Amino acid sequence: MESLSVDEQQAASSSSTSPSAPDTRPTSISPQKRRRVEDSTNAAPHASLLKRMGGPSAGKAGLALDQAEINRRIYEASKGSKYFENERRNDERITRKVEAMLARMDERLRAVPEGGPEWLAIEKKADALASKLESTRDLSRHIVHCDMDQFYGAVELKRDPSLKGKAFGVGKGVLVTASYEARAYGCRSGMATYIAEALCPHLITVPNDMQAYVAASQDVMSIFRRFDSNLAQASLDEAYLDVTDHCRINGVGVDDTIAELRRQVREETGLTVSVGVAPNTMLAKIGSDKNKPDGQFRLEATASDCIDFMHALPVRKVPGVGRVTERILQALGVETCGDIWRLRVRIALVLGDGDLEWLLRYNLGIASSIVEPGKREERKSVGREHTFQPTNDPERLLELLRESADRVAEDLKKLDFVGKRVTLTCKAADFQRFTRDQTQTGYVSQADDIFRITRTLLEHELKIQPGLSLRLIGARVSTLKDVR
DNA sequence: TACATACAC
DNA sequence: TATGGTGTATGTA
Numbered sequence: 001m002e003s004l005s006v007d008e009q010q011a012a013s014s015s016s017t018s019p020s021a022p023d024t025r026p027t028s029i030s031p032q033k034r035r036r037v038e039d040s041t042n043a044a045p046h047a048s049l050l051k052r053m054g055g056p057s058a059g060k061a062g063l064a065l066d067q068a069e070i071n072r073r074i075y076e077a078s079k080g081s082k083y084f085e086n087e088r089r090n091d092e093r094i095t096r097k098v099e100a101m102l103a104r105m106d107e108r109l110r111a112v113p114e115g116g117p118e119w120l121a122i123e124k125k126a127d128a129l130a131s132k133l134e135s136t137r138d139l140s141r142h143i144v145h146c147d148m149d150q151f152y153g154a155v156e157l158k159r160d161p162s163l164k165g166k167a168f169g170v171g172k173g174v175l176v177t178a179s180y181e182a183r184a185y186g187c188r189s190g191m192a193t194y195i196a197e198a199l200c201p202h203l204i205t206v207p208n209d210m211q212a213y214v215a216a217s218q219d220v221m222s223i224f225r226r227f228d229s230n231l232a233q234a235s236l237d238e239a240y241l242d243v244t245d246h247c248r249i250n251g252v253g254v255d256d257t258i259a260e261l262r263r264q265v266r267e268e269t270g271l272t273v274s275v276g277v278a279p280n281t282m283l284a285k286i287g288s289d290k291n292k293p294d295g296q297f298r299l300e301a302t303a304s305d306c307i308d309f310m311h312a313l314p315v316r317k318v319p320g321v322g323r324v325t326e327r328i329l330q331a332l333g334v335e336t337c338g339d340i341w342r343l344r345v346r347i348a349l350v351l352g353d354g355d356l357e358w359l360l361r362y363n364l365g366i367a368s369s370i371v372e373p374g375k376r377e378e379r380k381s382v383g384r385e386h387t388f389q390p391t392n393d394p395e396r397l398l399e400l401l402r403e404s405a406d407r408v409a410e411d412l413k414k415l416d417f418v419g420k421r422v423t424l425t426c427k428a429a430d431f432q433r434f435t436r437d438q439t440q441t442g443y444v445s446q447a448d449d450i451f452r453i454t455r456t457l458l459e460h461e462l463k464i465q466p467g468l469s470l471r472l473i474g475a476r477v478s479t480l481k482d483v484r
Numbered sequence: 485t486a487c488a489t490a491c492a493c
Numbered sequence: 494t495a496t497g498g499t500g501t502a503t504g505t506a
Contacts, residue, residue: 055496056491083496174497176493189493192496235493322491380501387497421485431496435487474498489504 048327049091050075053084056323057188070186070199077198086431094324098331101350105332108349119345126344129353130360138279138369139301142254144241145276145284146224146261149293151237152177154271155216156206168204169196176208180293213237220271223264227257232371240281242371258296282367283309285319306365311338318362337362377482382417383425384408385474390429392469394462401458402451404475409447412477416484418443419477424454426461427472436461443481450475 051058054071078084112118148154152170157163157179167182169175171189175196178187185200197203217236224231228241247254258275265273272294276287279301286309290297299309314336316326329335332350333343340347340363348356361367384407388400401424412418422444423437436457444450454475462468 057493078496081495087496171497173495176497190497194495238493320491324490381499383499385498423486433488437486439485472497476500485506487505489502491501491503493499 048095049088052087052091052323053078055188055190057190067186073199074186074195077195082430083192094327098327101328102331105346105350109346112349122348123345126348126356126360129357130364133357133360133364133366134303137303137306137364137366139303140244141242141279141369142244142247142277143280143284143369143371144228144243144258145281145288146239146241147274147288147292148220148237149272149274150177150179151216151271152208152213153179155212158270159212160206163204163206166204167200167202168206169193170206170208172205172207175205216269216271219269220265220273223268224261226264227261228371230372232373240284240371255296255298258298262294262296279306280365280367280369281371282319283365286313286317289317307363310363310365311336313337315340315362334359376484379415379417379480381476381478381480382408382411382415382419383423383474383476384411385425385472387427387472390469390471392467394459397458397462397470397473398455400473401454401475404473405451405454406447408450408475408477409445412445416482417480418445418483419481420444420479421477422450422453423476423478424457425472425474425476426458426470429469429471431471439479444477450477
């Protein structure tokens with residue numbers, strides 16, 4: 001199909017918006033509606049906190065049990081802890097931010113009445129921006145996102161087949177992954193182990209073994225490289241590939257190519273991978289989730305398929321949209337990527353042109369089609385941090401800082417980098433984080449230098465906040481120079 | 485430049 | 494009893 005012009009999309013959008021469906025109407029906010037928005041905002045702290053306590057990954061995936069019930073149980077199990085109090089503070093801060101934004105929206109909407117000349121001018125500008133974005137759309141590549149299925153868990157299953165079919169999690173204080181059986185109970189990566197056990201009393205936990213995951217990752221990546229030697233590894237268990245050339249050279253269709261890739265991974269490693277194929281990295285990444293686990297999904301390479309694919313997609317599913325952005329967009333009335341088009345003038349008014357641009361990209365399904373490995377020279381920083389039993393003993397804190405400084409120096413040496421900026425990272429016993437940094441006149445890389453600088457920063461903090469108790473400390477070096 | 489926040493995995 | 498570590502990008506003053 002020909003690429004859909006923005007005007008055509010606009011027409012499609014307004015025709016699908018029935019005037020008798022008030023909830024989907026574009027919108028000046030009537031007094032009644034306004035009150036409803038405020039009420040839901042005032043009611044929000046509790047609701048949003050409940051949801052927040054579900055953890056950052058709870059919103060990304062669907063669930064077997066009722067998520068509201070799970071959130072309630074997490075909330076009950078967490079209540080009263082220092083971590084919980086910190087989450088509550090953060091949630092309140094975001095609530096205030098959203099309220100301020102809604103007030104700004106009210107003000108702007110009064111100043112720029114819907115359908116007035118100024119409104120229409122903004123609409124015209126937004127449409128021009130969409131046309132410009134549309135003209136950059138690249139449909140010529142088969143971009144692939146490979147995502148290993150419950151990767152750490154799958155490696156553990158290989159080691160101990162008796163875990164098969166059981167609810168288990170990997171990790172000590174915090175789960176780094178949960179088996180599909182455990183996920184059905186609401187257990188998630190990033191969740192405190194004791195919360196996961198409260199949700200799933202028969203949960204089995206196994207310690208994590210990074211060495212094994214790195215080794216398994218190397219095996220899998222070397223199989224991926226047969227299909228694109230220039231792949232971009234995104235993490236231990238994810239990679240982007242451009243298989244356009246591979247398909248052309250071998251005269252094989254892309255679906256068969258991906259089926260073959262998956263077969264090789266399964267046969268050679270015993271692990272399964274889910275794959276998305278699309279014209280760009282964003283669509284491929286979203287696609288790899290569609291037929292998970294052990295499945296593949298391909299999006300047709302036409303503009304209208306890309307736009308249709310995004311239309312009903314909740315914005316939260318877009319990579320880069322997390323819990324906070326989700327709340328901001330929700331307050332504006334944006335739940336799905338399709339809503340972005342309908343609300344583009346409001347978005348421009350309240351969030352500005354910069355934010356409108358990336359949101360229009362989501363709406364249109366436009367993103368980069370370039371896949372290349374991360375380059376050494378793009379490295380920005382090297383750091384180490386660790387958590388311990390909270391203490392306010394200065395001697396002990398300096399000891400712990402020394403460990404971080406030593407490890408950073410070790411890594412810098414291994415990687416052949418030196419850096420100009422040295423950062424001290426702290427997390428207080430109440431979970432509030434802060435950083436202090438100092439740019440040096442020359443480059444540093446030695447443990448003694450990193451320790452001396454961060455130590456001065458820490459001692460200063462201890463002086464101005466007497467009795468400060470910390471639960472985490474770390475050091476980081478940035479503004480790097482490659483000395484390889 | 486210094487610091488905080490948001491996000492991914 | 495009890496909630497991780499590493500890195501990037503971006504906004505603000």
